[in-house]
Amino acid sequence: MPQKVISIRPDTRGTGAQAPRYDGGRLVDTLGRPMRDLRISVTDRCNFRCTYCMPREVFDADYKFLPHEAILSFEEITRLARVFVGLGVQKLRLTGGEPLLRRGLPDLIAMLAPLGADLTLTTNGSTLVKHARALKEAGLDRLTVSLDSLDEATFRKMNDADFPVEKVLDGVTAATEAGFSQIKINMVVKRGVNDGQIVEAARHWRDSGHILRFIEFMDVGSTNGWRMDDVVPSAEIVRRISDAFPLEQVEANYAGEVAERWRYKDGAGEIGVISSVTQAFCRDCNRMRLSTEGSLFTCLFAQQGHDLKSLVRSGAHDDDIRDRVAAVWRARDDRYSEIRTAETPRAKKVEMSYIGG
Ligand code: SAM
Numbered sequence: 001m002p003q004k005v006i007s008i009r010p011d012t013r014g015t016g017a018q019a020p021r022y023d024g025g026r027l028v029d030t031l032g033r034p035m036r037d038l039r040i041s042v043t044d045r046c047n048f049r050c051t052y053c054m055p056r057e058v059f060d061a062d063y064k065f066l067p068h069e070a071i072l073s074f075e076e077i078t079r080l081a082r083v084f085v086g087l088g089v090q091k092l093r094l095t096g097g098e099p100l101l102r103r104g105l106p107d108l109i110a111m112l113a114p115l116g117a118d119l120t121l122t123t124n125g126s127t128l129v130k131h132a133r134a135l136k137e138a139g140l141d142r143l144t145v146s147l148d149s150l151d152e153a154t155f156r157k158m159n160d161a162d163f164p165v166e167k168v169l170d171g172v173t174a175a176t177e178a179g180f181s182q183i184k185i186n187m188v189v190k191r192g193v194n195d196g197q198i199v200e201a202a203r204h205w206r207d208s209g210h211i212l213r214f215i216e217f218m219d220v221g222s223t224n225g226w227r228m229d230d231v232v233p234s235a236e237i238v239r240r241i242s243d244a245f246p247l248e249q250v251e252a253n254y255a256g257e258v259a260e261r262w263r264y265k266d267g268a269g270e271i272g273v274i275s276s277v278t279q280a281f282c283r284d285c286n287r288m289r290l291s292t293e294g295s296l297f298t299c300l301f302a303q304q305g306h307d308l309k310s311l312v313r314s315g316a317h318d319d320d321i322r323d324r325v326a327a328v329w330r331a332r333d334d335r336y337s338e339i340r341t342a343e344t345p346r347a348k349k350v351e352m353s354y355i356g357g
Contacts, residue, residue, distance in 0.1 A: 019320075019327035027088055029298075029332035036256060036286035038089045040077060041356030042105065043097040044292045048124050049160040050148075051224070052188060054353050056160050058223045072294045074104070076312050078111040080290060083321045087329075091118040093144075095356040097292065100127045106138035113139030120144065122186070122357060126163060128171025132178040143175055144184040144213075149194045150204055158194060172210070183210045184272070189232045190217045198232075202241045206268040213259050213272035219345035220300055220352045226345050234273035238262055241271065256284035276300075280337030288329070289355045296325065297355050299334035303348060305355075 028034050045065050049056040072080070081092055092112060099105060100123050112119055118141055125145040135143070147168050149155040155165045175183060185205055189195050198214065205212040214237045219226035241247060241262075250261040250270060258281065259272030275281070289297040294309025306328045311321055336344070 019323040022087075022319075022323045022326040027326055027329055029329055031283075031333065031335070033256075033284065033286055033332075035084075035088055035288065035329050037091045037093070037288070038081065038084045039093045039095050039287060039289045039356045040081065041096050041290065041292045041354065042077070042094055042099045042102040042108065043071070044354045045101050046096060046098040046124070046353055047101060047126060047161060048098065048163060050158055050188075051160055052158075052190060052217055052226075053220075053224065053357070054351075055223055055225075059353070066293055071292045072290075072309060072312075074108045074111055076294065076309070077108060077290075078115075079312065079318070080294070080308060080321065081112055081117075082115055083318055083325060084288075085115045085117050087322060087325060089117060091120065093120045093122060093356075095122040097353050097356075098124055098126070100131050105131070106134040109135060109138035109140050118142070122146065123171075124159070124163075125168040125171035129167070129174045132171065132175040132180070136175075136178040136180060140180075142182070142184075143180045144186055145172055145175070146186040146188075147172075148187050148189075149197050150201055151194075151197055154194050154197065158190075176209075181209060185210055185212045186215055187212060188215045188217055189237060191230050191232050193230075195232045198237055198240050199244050202245060202271060205271075206245060206264060209269065211270055211272060213274060215274045216277045218276055218300075219340070220349065222346075222348050223351065228277075231277050233278040234260065234275035235278065237273055247271070256281075256286040276337050277340070280335075280340070282335035282338045285334075291350075291355050296328060297350060298328065298332040299336055300352070300355065301336035301344075301349050302334065302355075303350065305350070 046054055049059060099121055109119065119139065120142040121135065121140055122144040125147065145168065148158045150165055152165055156162050172183060187201055189198065201212055214234065216234060217231050238247060246265040247262040248265055250263050252261065259274050261270055261272055263270040291297065291305060294312065295305030296308050297305045308321065311324060
């Protein structure tokens with residue numbers, strides 16, 4: 001039984017001294033990695049209690065989610081996103097928590113779309129039937145839907161909110177009808193929980209035009225009771241699927257792509273595997289995360305963020321924000337997954353629902 005924790009939000013470093021002026025030069029971190037991808041958490045709340053992400057014992061009725069005044073407004077998010085795009089960010093992903101719980105989300109999408117970055121959203125799909133069309137019309141480019149199992153009992157057990165598979169599938173259909181194509185379907189695999197359904201999921205999504213992606217169960221946060229024994233290595237997943245439907249590897253779309261791509265030899269589409277535990281990809285990691293309350297995290301496994309909200313709310317000029325972000329990126333040296341040991345999962349890390357998945 002995980003220990004009861006009331007507040008598990010991380011420390012945040014203040015904006016500190018004035019950052020040096022950004023010289024406009026190539027922006028890479030200490031390991032030579034460029035900045036490409038920004039994930040923005042728009043809420044720390046979720047209507048699911050996935051056991052591996054927001055276990056109900058911790059995120060219960062007593063849990064204190066962020067009050068409205070603490071979270072970034074749409075105007076603040078857009079202002080920050082504009083600065084990041086100006087520094088070279090090419091992709092913005094809205095996430096959470098469950099991003100579709102944030103009221104008026106299509107308005108934010110309409111504000112972000114003109115920035116010209118690839119605009120994507122990750123959702124549990126529970127309210128997509130209602131929102132898919134508005135998201136498309138607002139300018140959302142792409143969609144990722146999480147669905148860990150097609151088996152009713154397993155899915156309900158994993159989301160721990162008694163939510164049915166059918167409603168998520170209806171959401172994917174609604175999104176397809178609204179004009180989204182090649183939707184990514186995320187399946188987190190936990191041994192002994194849903195690994196028996198890997199091949200079934202592959203069978204379902206083959207030939208659908210959508211892309212099923214298997215994610216290794218990760219030791220994010222400090223509340224999900226992670227154990228290496230629960231991880232099903234991607235290599236095993238590929239082997240199991242390939243025994244039923246032969247696969248061959250495909251080149252990455254771009255350097256730093258999270259998923260390794262495999263396609264069905266019979267032309268029925270492709271799958272992806274995200275092996276952040278067994279084949280760490282820190283070497284090419286070009287991602288940052290902006291938390292719901294405006295802290296910048298340079299690694300999913302970070303213990304500390306960099307407070308941008310205070311800067312935004314203190315009347316700073318956009319150039320000051322740009323200088324701060326550039327300085328944070330240039331100092332970045334994170335490579336948690338490469339140096340993970342038996343001990344590191346026990347470290348106090350930020351929760352994914354707060355930082356953005
Ligand atoms: N609520 C949205 C959703 O369900 O997709 C967005 C947020 S969720 C944190 C983003 C993704 O992170 C989901 O696909 C979820 O399954 C995945 N995730 C959460 N905790 C994880 C963990 N411990 N290991 C691997 N993936 C995880």
